[in-house]
Amino acid sequence: MTLNLHSKLKTHFVIFIISLLTLLISLYFLLLFDRTYGAYQFVSTYTIGLSPIYFSFIAFGIDGISLWFIILTSLLTILCLILVWKISFIHTFEFSFLLFTLLIFLLLSFCVLDLFSFFFLFESTLIPMFLIIGIWGTMYRKIYASILFVLFTLWGSLFLFFSLLVLYYEIGSFSFSILSKLNLCFSKQIFLCLFTFITFAVKVPIFPFHIWLPEAHVEAPSAGSVILAGVLLKLGSYGLLRVVLPFFKEAVFFLFPFFVSLSLISILYPSFVALRQNDLKRIVAYSSISHMNLLILGVFSFNLEGLCGSYFLMLSHGFVSGMLFFLIGFLYDRYGSRLLFYYGGLVKVMPGFSFYFFLACLCNIGLPGTCNFIGELLIFLGLISLNKFVFFSALTTIILSALYTFFLFNRLCFGNLTSYLLVFEDITYIEMFILLPLCFLVIFLGLFPFFILDTTTSTFFLIIERLKY
Numbered sequence: 001m002t003l004n005l006h007s008k009l010k011t012h013f014v015i016f017i018i019s020l021l022t023l024l025i026s027l028y029f030l031l032l033f034d035r036t037y038g039a040y041q042f043v044s045t046y047t048i049g050l051s052p053i054y055f056s057f058i059a060f061g062i063d064g065i066s067l068w069f070i071i072l073t074s075l076l077t078i079l080c081l082i083l084v085w086k087i088s089f090i091h092t093f094e095f096s097f098l099l100f101t102l103l104i105f106l107l108l109s110f111c112v113l114d115l116f117s118f119f120f121l122f123e124s125t126l127i128p129m130f131l132i133i134g135i136w137g138t139m140y141r142k143i144y145a146s147i148l149f150v151l152f153t154l155w156g157s158l159f160l161f162f163s164l165l166v167l168y169y170e171i172g173s174f175s176f177s178i179l180s181k182l183n184l185c186f187s188k189q190i191f192l193c194l195f196t197f198i199t200f201a202v203k204v205p206i207f208p209f210h211i212w213l214p215e216a217h218v219e220a221p222s223a224g225s226v227i228l229a230g231v232l233l234k235l236g237s238y239g240l241l242r243v244v245l246p247f248f249k250e251a252v253f254f255l256f257p258f259f260v261s262l263s264l265i266s267i268l269y270p271s272f273v274a275l276r277q278n279d280l281k282r283i284v285a286y287s288s289i290s291h292m293n294l295l296i297l298g299v300f301s302f303n304l305e306g307l308c309g310s311y312f313l314m315l316s317h318g319f320v321s322g323m324l325f326f327l328i329g330f331l332y333d334r335y336g337s338r339l340l341f342y343y344g345g346l347v348k349v350m351p352g353f354s355f356y357f358f359l360a361c362l363c364n365i366g367l368p369g370t371c372n373f374i375g376e377l378l379i380f381l382g383l384i385s386l387n388k389f390v391f392f393s394a395l396t397t398i399i400l401s402a403l404y405t406f407f408l409f410n411r412l413c414f415g416n417l418t419s420y421l422l423v424f425e426d427i428t429y430i431e432m433f434i435l436l437p438l439c440f441l442v443i444f445l446g447l448f449p450f451f452i453l454d455t456t457t458s459t460f461f462l463i464i465e466r467l468k469y
Helices: 002-032 064-087 092-111 115-124 126-136 142-171 186-203 212-219 222-232 234-247 249-254 256-274 280-299 304-335 351-364 371-384 388-413 429-447 450-468
Strands: 041-050 053-062
Touching: 002 064, 002 092, 053 064, 053 092, 064 092, 064 222, 064 234, 064 304, 064 429, 064 450, 092 115, 092 126, 092 222, 092 234, 115 126, 115 142, 115 234, 126 142, 126 222, 142 186, 142 212, 186 234, 186 249, 212 222, 212 280, 222 234, 222 280, 222 304, 234 249, 234 280, 234 304, 234 450, 249 256, 249 450, 256 280, 256 388, 280 304, 280 371, 280 388, 304 351, 304 371, 304 429, 304 450, 351 371, 351 388, 351 429, 371 388, 371 429, 429 450
Parallel strands: none
Antiparallel strands: 041 053
């Protein structure tokens, strides 16, 4: 028994080291990356099959969009592995292995250069997340939440699968570079654009496909919520940038009012719902829906400011939502509840926790000097030059975000201590070690945004040029 436990702990440590090496390699690619070249770099092509019959060619590469997603995914996975080790799950090895499997699928999704492989890897991320929610979920509805997550995503993916078959029939290739030069008739573009949009709208999620996300967040363990909010949701917005915009240019402009209307509804409705929630994770989940749909407006702004802002907010949301879910997880580990009713006055007995939570709340509302501020500012600059009505409608998210965020912080940290909390333990050194990289990044990127923007601007220039012709 003891020998088996030691073996599993060693395996967990090996997984952690491999994940750390993945982050170091991605940072090495960042150093070698040519910031003035917008196309794919470090391209490698592999053949599936045996001579003389080759079934397919799979290409991998990195551009300004995928590079930072790889860094974000690697960093959050490492922090989640530290959290798993700290909590000491009964099946630590199994949980770590699923996180590592999810890491591999996500990294390959951001690197692959053909639509079929992207679809396969996009779907493969469902399996480990389904098991993480269904097995290690913290509440009694975890099976329902995991099934709802899979059903919504699989249902949405049917539309992408149909579009994939039609595109291959039309051009005979799945390559992104070839499909971006595709010239379909307008009616086919409309249908295919709508179908692919539905697939990624479920993943973002956009109203009315958002129902699965609050359920999944509430039931998932803390590490699962961090990966779900920090990375998995970004697959939807990444798909819009990688597939919808370059492949269906004419249809995107025609359907612009429909896309913007859905995004505005998806910004306002979750914000009002968040004001009525009593569960800590539900508040952050609805906040994520609102922020993700704000960046979708930036994607459909069709200008450099909006696209750069939406991408910057994708990364910022990954760091900030990761901080919030980590902090809520720390509370749940101590007191076994996420209901606001049981909390109050934590600043008196947990000043360290209150400080980090206050910093995360400031980032969530986009305070100047934080990374969310840069992303939101660029999105609003892109929207004001596009449409004044959309701009002023989107501005309401600033007020609503401040309302539910400060309501959450005030209810949690101020007021009188409740009689339900008997033992108090502030942030430990391991928890501080998990939070410090995220705290550093949200401040550093808020003060020096060009550290990211310099690597992505040339790639977005190419996307805008393709939209013109």
